[in-house]
Amino acid sequence: MYLTVDQKVAQLPPDYPEEMLSAIRDEFVQSGKTIVVLDDDPTGTQTSSDVTVLTSWRVALITDELKKKPSILFILTNSRSLPESEAIGLAHEIGTNLNEAAKASGREIVVISRSDSTLRGHFPAEVDALSETLNMTDAVIVLVPAFIEGGRITIDDVHYLIDNQTLVPVSDTPFANDVVFGYQNANLKQWVEEKTKGSISAQNVNSITIDDLRLGGPQRVIEKLQACPNGSVCIVNAVSYRDLEVLVMGLLRAEKSGKKFLYRSSATLVPIRAGMASGKIVTPLKQKTGSGNGSLVMVGSHVPKTTSQLSWLLANGTSKAIEVKVSEVLTSTDPLAKATAISQQTDKWLASGNDVVIYTSRQQEVGADSASSLTINSTVSNFLVNILKFLTIRPKFIVAKGGITSSDLASKGLSAETALVLGPVIPGVPVWKLDAKSKFPEISYVVFPGNVGDETALLDVCRKLDV
The missing domain is CATH 3.40.980.20 (Four-carbon acid sugar kinase, nucleotide binding domain)
Structure with missing residues (x-):
C-alpha cells in the first residue's frame, strides 16, 4: 500500500528556514563560471528560462557562446537515442570539444549531465566517459534525480513518482520496464549497484538525507561531501526547491576547498545551481506569422x-x-x-x-x-x-x-x-x-x-x- 504525499511529508522535518537563492546567485556570479548542461534529450530545458541551447557541439560554436559569459549553456546530445557504445563515443567527443572551447574562451565551466527523472539513460557509462575526458576521474558524482515540477522526489534514498497524490516507487512505474533502460530498484543506492553491475556496491554509495538538508543545513552538506571518497557516487534526497538550495550552497562551499563534483541530475537542479529560480512560467509570445495558418x-x-x-x-x-x-x-x-x-x-x-x-x-x-x-x-x-x-x-x-x-x-x-x-x-x-x-x-x-x-x-x- 502506497503512502500519500501528505502522509510521507508529514513525517519529515520542515524546510530549512533560510532562503538561499540570492546568496547562491552572488557566489555563483563571483565564481566566473558557466554551467554547461549536456542534455541527453531536449526536455532538460524544462525548468530554465532565457538560456541558449545548442544542437551542435562544434568547438567554434561552443567557444562563441562561452565568450558571452552565460550563466547556463545547454548542449543537446540526444544520447538517450543511441546505443551505449555510441553514447560513450559521443561523450568523449563532446568532452574533448568542451575542453578546447573552455580554453579558447577563457571561461571556466561546471558540467551537468542532465538525464531522465525516471532514471532512464546511459548511467554510469556516459558519466564515466565524461569524467575521463574532462580529467575529472577524482570528482564525486552527485546524483540528483529529483524533479520537483514533475512530481519526482527522493526520500530515504528511494526515488518516487507522485501519481494522484500517491507516492509510487519508480520501480513500480512503466518507466522501469523501458525496453532499453529498464531497472528493478527505486532505492538509489541499490539502483547504482544495479546499473554499475556491482562494481559499486550499494553500501559504498554515499547519501545526503532530508535530515542533513533540513536540520544540518549547508554545513552538514559540506561535511558529508568532504567525507565522500574521490570518484565515488553521492545520491541526494530532495522534496522541495529549498532542499536543493541547501544542497547547492553546500556544494559551492565544498568546491572552494578544492573538492571536485560532476553532476548527473534532472532538470530542477540546473537553474538552482546558478542561483536562478526554477520553473518560472512564461507567457507565450504572439506569433508573427503574417497569415492564418494552423498549428x-x-x-x-x-x-x-x-x-x-x-x-x-x-x-x-x-x-x-x-x-x-x-x-x-x-x-x-x-x-x-x-x-x-x-x-x-x-x-x-x-x-x-x-x-x-x-x-x-x-x-x-x-x-x-x-x-x-x-x-x-x-x-x-x-x-x-x-x-x-x-x-x-x-x-x-x-x-x-x-x-x-x-x-x-x-x-x-x-x-x-x-x-x-x-x-x-x-x-x-x-x-x-x-x-x-x-x-x-x-x-x-x-x-x-x-x-x-x-x-x-x-x-x-x-x-x-x-x-
Whole structure:
C-alpha cells in the first residue's frame, strides 16, 4: 500500500528556514563560471528560462557562446537515442570539444549531465566517459534525480513518482520496464549497484538525507561531501526547491576547498545551481506569422501518459489528424514517398487555417534486444523528420511530444543549431524560439516530454500558444 504525499511529508522535518537563492546567485556570479548542461534529450530545458541551447557541439560554436559569459549553456546530445557504445563515443567527443572551447574562451565551466527523472539513460557509462575526458576521474558524482515540477522526489534514498497524490516507487512505474533502460530498484543506492553491475556496491554509495538538508543545513552538506571518497557516487534526497538550495550552497562551499563534483541530475537542479529560480512560467509570445495558418503537433512518445493526452486532444480539440502506422513505415519500400504525401496533406490543412496533429500508432514496436529497439525508434523518428523537412507551409507554432522526437525534429527537421529557451509554458514543458537560420525562423517550438502533465495538458498547451 502506497503512502500519500501528505502522509510521507508529514513525517519529515520542515524546510530549512533560510532562503538561499540570492546568496547562491552572488557566489555563483563571483565564481566566473558557466554551467554547461549536456542534455541527453531536449526536455532538460524544462525548468530554465532565457538560456541558449545548442544542437551542435562544434568547438567554434561552443567557444562563441562561452565568450558571452552565460550563466547556463545547454548542449543537446540526444544520447538517450543511441546505443551505449555510441553514447560513450559521443561523450568523449563532446568532452574533448568542451575542453578546447573552455580554453579558447577563457571561461571556466561546471558540467551537468542532465538525464531522465525516471532514471532512464546511459548511467554510469556516459558519466564515466565524461569524467575521463574532462580529467575529472577524482570528482564525486552527485546524483540528483529529483524533479520537483514533475512530481519526482527522493526520500530515504528511494526515488518516487507522485501519481494522484500517491507516492509510487519508480520501480513500480512503466518507466522501469523501458525496453532499453529498464531497472528493478527505486532505492538509489541499490539502483547504482544495479546499473554499475556491482562494481559499486550499494553500501559504498554515499547519501545526503532530508535530515542533513533540513536540520544540518549547508554545513552538514559540506561535511558529508568532504567525507565522500574521490570518484565515488553521492545520491541526494530532495522534496522541495529549498532542499536543493541547501544542497547547492553546500556544494559551492565544498568546491572552494578544492573538492571536485560532476553532476548527473534532472532538470530542477540546473537553474538552482546558478542561483536562478526554477520553473518560472512564461507567457507565450504572439506569433508573427503574417497569415492564418494552423498549428502543428507531432507525437512520437509511446508512454501511457502521452497516449492519454493525445486521446484527450483528439477528442476535445478541432485538429485534423494523421496517424503514422509504424508497422507500415518499417516495411515500406518507399518511406520517402509516404512522408511526402503526409507533408502535402499537412500543407493543405495548415494553409487553410486548420490545426494538424501527426502521431505514431500507439502500439509500440520493439526489437529482439535494446539495440534493435533503438534502431526501430530511429527509423520512425527519421520518418517524422522527413515529414517536417518536406513541409512548405509555416505552422503557427509547433509542438513536439517526446524527448527523442523533439530533439530530432528541431535539429534535423528544422535545421536549428541554436535556440533561445523562453521558459516553461506549463510546469515541465519548455518553449524554445528557434534561431533565424532554421527552416521556420524564430518559430515557437514546444518541447513536450512524454511523461509530464495530466490528461488535458497537451490540449492546454496548444490553447495557451494559440494567441
